Amino acid sequence: MRREGFRGPYDIEAPLPVDVSLYLRMMPRPTGSNREQSAFHAGGGTTSSAHQRPLPMNLTTGHRYRHQKSCAPCRSRKTKCDRTAPCASCVMRSTEHLCYSDVAMAPIPLPVSSNHDPNAGFMAPEHARSVPLFPPSTTNSTHLSTSEADFSSTPNRTSGNLHSRNRSTSTSFAQLGAAGPLLLPELVTWQGELQFLLPDPLGCEKLFHCFSSELDGIFACVHPLHLDDVWQRLQEGASVPRSAGALLLAVSAVAMLLAPKAHAAHRVKTASGKGHEEVFSAALDNLQQQGACDSNERHTPQTIFESLQGLDLCCHYANMAGNPASAWFLISYAARLGKVIDLFDEHSWDKDLSELEREMRRRVAWDLIALDRWQAIFRRQRADLDIVLDVKKPDLYPWGNYDWTSGRLLGAGQMPASDSLFEASRRDPPTTTMTTNMFLEARNSMSDLILEAHLFLRRLPSLDWTQRRATAMALEAAFDTFEQGLPPELDYGRARLETTTSSTLQSTECLRRLGLSLTTWSCI
Numbered sequence: 005m006r007r008e009g010f011r012g013p014y015d016i017e018a019p020l021p022v023d024v025s026l027y028l029r030m031m032p033r034p035t036g037s038n039r040e041q042s043a044f045h046a047g048g049g050t051t052s053s054a055h056q057r058p059l060p061m062n063l064t065t066g067h068r069y070r071h072q073k074s075c076a077p078c079r080s081r082k083t084k085c086d087r088t089a090p091c092a093s094c095v096m097r098s099t100e101h102l103c104y105s106d107v108a109m110a111p112i113p114l115p116v117s118s119n120h121d122p123n124a125g126f127m128a129p130e131h132a133r134s135v136p137l138f139p140p141s142t143t144n145s146t147h148l149s150t151s152e153a154d155f156s157s158t159p160n161r162t163s164g165n166l167h168s169r170n171r172s173t174s175t176s177f178a179q180l181g182a183a184g185p186l187l188l189p190e191l192v193t194w195q196g197e198l199q200f201l202l203p204d205p206l207g208c209e210k211l212f213h214c215f216s217s218e219l220d221g222i223f224a225c226v227h228p229l230h231l232d233d234v235w236q237r238l239q240e241g242a243s244v245p246r247s248a249g250a251l252l253l254a255v256s257a258v259a260m261l262l263a264p265k266a267h268a269a270h271r272v273k274t275a276s277g278k279g280h281e282e283v284f285s286a287a288l289d290n291l292q293q294q295g296a297c298d299s300n301e302r303h304t305p306q307t308i309f310e311s312l313q314g315l316d317l318c319c320h321y322a323n324m325a326g327n328p329a330s331a332w333f334l335i336s337y338a339a340r341l342g343k344v345i346d347l348f349d350e351h352s353w354d355k356d357l358s359e360l361e362r363e364m365r366r367r368v369a370w371d372l373i374a375l376d377r378w379q380a381i382f383r384r385q386r387a388d389l390d391i392v393l394d395v396k397k398p399d400l401y402p403w404g405n406y407d408w409t410s411g412r413l414l415g416a417g418q419m420p421a422s423d424s425l426f427e428a429s430r431r432d433p434p435t436t437t438m439t440t441n442m443f444l445e446a447r448n449s450m451s452d453l454i455l456e457a458h459l460f461l462r463r464l465p466s467l468d469w470t471q472r473r474a475t476a477m478a479l480e481a482a483f484d485t486f487e488q489g490l491p492p493e494l495d496y497g498r499a500r501l502e503t504t505t506s507s508t509l510q511s512t513e514c515l516r517r518l519g520l521s522l523t524t525w526s527c528i
Contacts, residue, residue: 095340095343096348096389190245191244192243192248201283201286202274203275208256211260212228213269214268215231215259221442224400225316225364226251246290247314253286253290254284254287258280284318287318288318291311308344312342312368316338331379335388339388348394358412359411363398363401366397369393369395370448374447378451386462400444460476
């Protein structure tokens with residue numbers, strides 16, 4: 005498959021071939037509490053309550069860098085990177101090689117001294133800079149670090165304390181870089197792993213039905229028949245790729261979080277009695293193992309796309325669960341992983357992709373684009389996906405308008421009755437007209453307006469007073485026109501939380517948790 009680089013305003017040199025191994029790395033895992041982190045030193049004799057951000061480590065030499073500076077593209081954009089993994093902004097602009105080839109900015113290795121007695125039977129405690137990395141602050145960019153990071157932000161933690169994890173099973177990326185990939189199985193089974201992470205089979209079917217029938221107006225990135233296929237294979241005792249298992253976990257976590265109160269899925273718990281926080285944590289575990297433990301030749305476009313679908317849902321979950329810092333962190337990882345299969349460059353896609361496969365890729369791409377721009381405008385930072393993207397907006401036709409076998413788009417009157425296991429008991433009759441998803445269509449249109457507002461704020465210092473006023477008034481008029489043209493179904497203010505019909509579920513509690521109120525957008 006031919007791969008072409010993006011031609012954005014920040015391109016500096018001709019793009020180089022993309023090395024897949026640079027992006028399929030393990031995602032940082034949630035770490036323990038501050039007390040556990042301070043006691044994580046080798047000696048365990050002394051702890052420090054004042055945690056310091058450690059210096060990055062060169063995985064080749066094992067030395068820590070004395071002075072850490074950003075690469076040339078990031079310095080020009082006034083962002084920061086650690087130069088140990090490609091910056092998401094550089095990857096999207098095909099300039100990731102500049103993160104490593106800046107010889108003039110080569111860091112100076114700093115040897116770590118130790119005053120312990122060689123004859124002693126234990127090692128002296130390491131310096132405080134060996135503490136695992138904390139998540140990037142709101143003033144930094146979204147670049148991933150190479151050590152462990154806490155997915156739970158300090159000001160915005162989820163109700164279930166996602167940061168409390170069993171550290172005995174965690175492995176940092178630095179250890180992976182030194183010892184090589186872990187010998188973890190690339191396939192998962194229901195009896196082996198998933199039955200301990202998910203609810204019982206009946207509870208899983210309730211969650212999948214809720215996701216496919218009640219939440220399909222919000223999350224249209226997963227085909228219900230794909231869930232059917234993976235679920236039936238698991239129940240038959242077969243194994244599925246780890247990416248498919250992670251996708252089921254992400255779907256379950258989102259359904260447990262957003263299930264309407266009147267739906268049976270609202271009361272579903274895992275086998276151990278845990279809630280959606282544990283399922284979300286397990287989804288991240290499987291996604292990071294899929295990216296770090298399989299060799300590059302074992303990765304296929306299908307498994308990578310399944311990982312992107314799971315990451316997309318995890319980004320939504322973190323955003324809706326009140327943890328936007330984790331969502332901002334995961335979007336950057338998803339952008340780098342999407343570059344591997346050219347998710348944001350439609351002209352580089354395989355010519356043999358069916359209409360259904362192209363539609364699914366477009367939906368995932370625009371999900372990530374909308375989330376990235378929404379986060380960037382409120383954080384007042386540059387988005388990773390604000391460059392010129394060559395991917396069309398999805399058509400957002402109902403899944404029943406596509407033939408699952410051939411992937412062909414069917415016309416009105418040609419759609420057969422849905423044979424999906426989780427859509428069979430829907431209250432509404434099967435869709436037989438070429439209708440679109442109004443909410444996602446409005447969200448994508450709003451995303452373009454947000455990008456215009458974001459670019460206006462970036463150009464603000466170079467505009468005089470007259471230009472600023474004219475542009476601001478034009479943007480305000482565009483937002484007003486957009487809001488006035490919305491259908492009544494998207495009037496969130498008149499919705500009632502006790503509403504349970506499918507026609508008005510998009511206006512109930514689940515959408516309120518999204519933080520996508522159009523009134524809020526119009527006030528930007």
